[in-house]
Amino acid sequence: xxxxxxxxxxxxxxxxxxxxxxxxxxxxxxxxxxxxxxxxxxxxxxxxxxxxxxxxxxxxxxxxxxxxxxxxxxxxxxxxxxxxxxxxxxxxxxxxxxxxxxxxxxxxxxxxxxxxxxxxxxxxxxxxxxxxxxxxxxxxxxxxxxxxxxxxxxxxxxxxxxxxxxxxxxxxxxxxxxxxxxxxxxxxxxxxxxxxxxxxxxxxxxxxxxxxxxxxxxxxxxxxxxxxxxxxxxxxxxxxxxxxxxxxxxxxxxxxxxxxxxxxxxxxxxxxxxxxxxxxxxxxxxxxxxxxxxxxxxxxxxxxxxxxxxxxxxxxxxxxx
Ligand code: AQP
Numbered sequence: 081x082x083x084x085x086x087x088x089x090x091x092x093x094x095x096x097x098x099x100x101x102x103x104x105x106x107x108x109x110x111x112x113x114x115x116x117x118x119x120x121x122x123x124x125x126x127x128x129x130x131x132x133x134x135x136x137x138x139x140x141x142x143x144x145x146x147x148x149x150x151x152x153x154x155x156x157x158x159x160x161x162x163x164x165x166x167x168x169x170x171x172x173x174x175x176x177x178x179x180x181x182x183x184x185x186x187x188x189x190x191x192x193x194x195x196x197x198x199x200x201x202x203x204x205x206x207x208x209x210x211x212x213x214x215x216x217x218x219x220x221x222x223x224x225x226x227x228x229x230x231x232x233x234x235x236x237x238x239x240x241x242x243x244x245x246x247x248x249x250x251x252x253x254x255x256x257x258x259x260x261x262x263x264x265x266x267x268x269x270x271x272x273x274x275x276x277x278x279x280x281x282x283x284x285x286x287x288x289x290x291x292x293x294x295x296x297x298x299x300x301x302x303x304x305x306x307x308x309x310x311x312x313x314x315x316x317x318x319x320x321x322x323x324x325x326x327x328x329x330x331x332x333x334x335x336x337x338x339x340x341x342x343x344x345x346x347x348x349x350x351x352x353x354x355x356x357x358x359x360x361x362x363x364x365x366x367x368x369x370x371x372x373x374x375x376x377x378x379x380x381x382x383x384x385x386x387x388x389x390x391x392x393x394x395x396x397x398x399x400x401x
Contacts, residue, residue, distance in 0.1 A: 083110060083252075084215035086118040086156070089135035091272030093142050095281040095351065096260035098358065099324045104255060106147035114213055115143055116383070117155045120163070120205060124198040125188075138362065140379075141372055142283060145361025150375045151382060156209065158380030162391055166208040167201070169394050173238050174204055174230070183226055207231035212387035214247045219254040242397040245390055258320040263297035266313040284359055287352045294318070294348040305343045307331040315340075318347050325350035 085105060087097065105115055119136040136155055143153050156163065179185070182203050189195040198205075203226075210218055210231045218228045228251035235246035260270045264279030274280050281293055298314040307330045309316040319330035322343070326333075337343040365372050395401070 081110070081112065081216040082214055082247075083113040083217045083219060084116070084210055084213055084249075085113070085219055086116045086121070086209065087139055087143070088118045088121050089132055089139050090122055091274075092135065092282040092284060093139060094260075094270050094272045094283065095321070095355070096270040097272060098146070098283050098355065099260055099321070100257050101254070102143060102146045102148075104257070105143075108255070109148065109152065113152060114215065114383070115148055115153050116209070117143070117153075118209070120156045120160065121202060124196055124202050137372065137376075138284075138366065140376060141365040142358060142362045144375065145358050145365055150379065153375075154379035154383040155376060158376065159212075159384045159387075162212060162384050162387055163205060163208045166212050166387070166391050166394065167205045169391075169398055170204050170207050170211070170234050170238070171201060172398065173234050173241070174207075178230060178233070179203065182230070184223060203227040203230050204234070207234050210249045211235055211246045212390060213383065214386065214390065215249050216247055217252045218249055219252050221254065225251045238394065238398075243393070245393045245397065258324060260321060260324075261313065261317040263293055263314075263317070266298060266300075266317045281351060281355075283355050284362065285355075287356075290352050290355070291348045294344050294351065297344065299340050299344075303339075305334045305337045305340060307334045315343075318343060322347045322350055325354040 085101070087093070087101070093102070105113070109115075117136050117139045119132055122132050122135075136157070140153060140155055144150050179200050185200055185203070189199055206227050207230055210228070211234070218231075220228055228249060231249050235248050239246055262268045262270050262274060262279035263281070264276065268274075270280050272280070272282075278293060278296065281290055285293070297318060299318070300312045300314045302312065302315070305315055305319065306312060307316055307319050315334075316330065319334055322328075322333055323330045325347075337346065
């Protein structure tokens with residue numbers, strides 16, 4: 081059973097992506113699981129092409145530096161030809177109404193001028209991502225569940241109308257873990273595309289930057305650390321980050337620290353040590369473009385080959401050659 085997960089190069093990878101997703105992918109992923117950098121999804125709104133390209137390379141390097149086997153990883157645009165062809169076949173299987181019903185499309189297009197067609201059709205590209213690779217499970221949050229349901233509906237319709245080609249995918253809930261919150265506004269989750277970066281720890285931040293950001297983290301009044309996510313979300317966030325980095329329970333860890341300052345120092349050092357090997361490995365890979373290119377080409381070749389028979393069967397069955 082293949083599980084497929086993606087990460088979009090909408091910004092530099094941050095601590096939440098690492099603790100909530102990538103670290104688990106490396107530690108718990110099955111031998112057939114696939115991880116891809118969804119750079120084509122990053123083209124559906126206004127973007128900077130050079131930045132997107134450089135972020136995609138950085139994310140690929142970081143997935144590998146995090147311990148995911150290089151043969152499980154690829155970049156989406158490296159198989160753009162295959163995905164483009166399958167997207168077309170699936171668009172010929174999808175109704176306009178189905179695409180227009182997607183909640184994300186409604187939300188993201190609301191009140192926007194010049195909405196790109198790709199914002200409407202990107203769930204079909206996502207279906208192609210899933211169906212080309214023959215993924216059986218796609219771990220997604222609530223916001224993406226509807227898109228995986230669409231992929232499932234399209235697979236079912238295609239198989240029923242033209243012939244059995246696609247594995248039926250299903251959305252599964254990712255293993256639950258604490259959501260890392262923005263250090264400056266703990267009511268929001270930490271995000272790689274946050275406008276204000278003061279509350280976001282990036283995996284590639286230097287240790288001193290990490291110390292500075294954590295020292296400035298919002299801690300909601302009081303004098304001693306206590307774990308109370310409802311009433312003290314900033315403090316709870318720091319304790320959860322510490323627990324994720326060092327093990328232990330946030331409510332127990334809270335008792336070890338006499339002051340906010342002491343807790344923040346401990347959180348900063350724990351985060352620096354947690355991220356150090358990933359940062360160093362990523363920097364080393366980025367400094368070796370020939371090696372990164374070799375891994376990247378091999379990943380793309382495998383991903384294209386994995387889907388080749390599905391794409392050619394689907395094209396033939398729908399009436400192409
Ligand atoms: N703050 C977070 N805490 C725990 N997990 C997180 N993830 C993201 N933020 C946190 C997990 O990272 C994986 C990859 O994320 P994505 O690229 O699919 O997009 P996202 O979830 O929308 O992540 P960001 O950083 O917030 O990106 P932008 O700013 O583009 O929206 C997912 O598994 C996600 O759960």
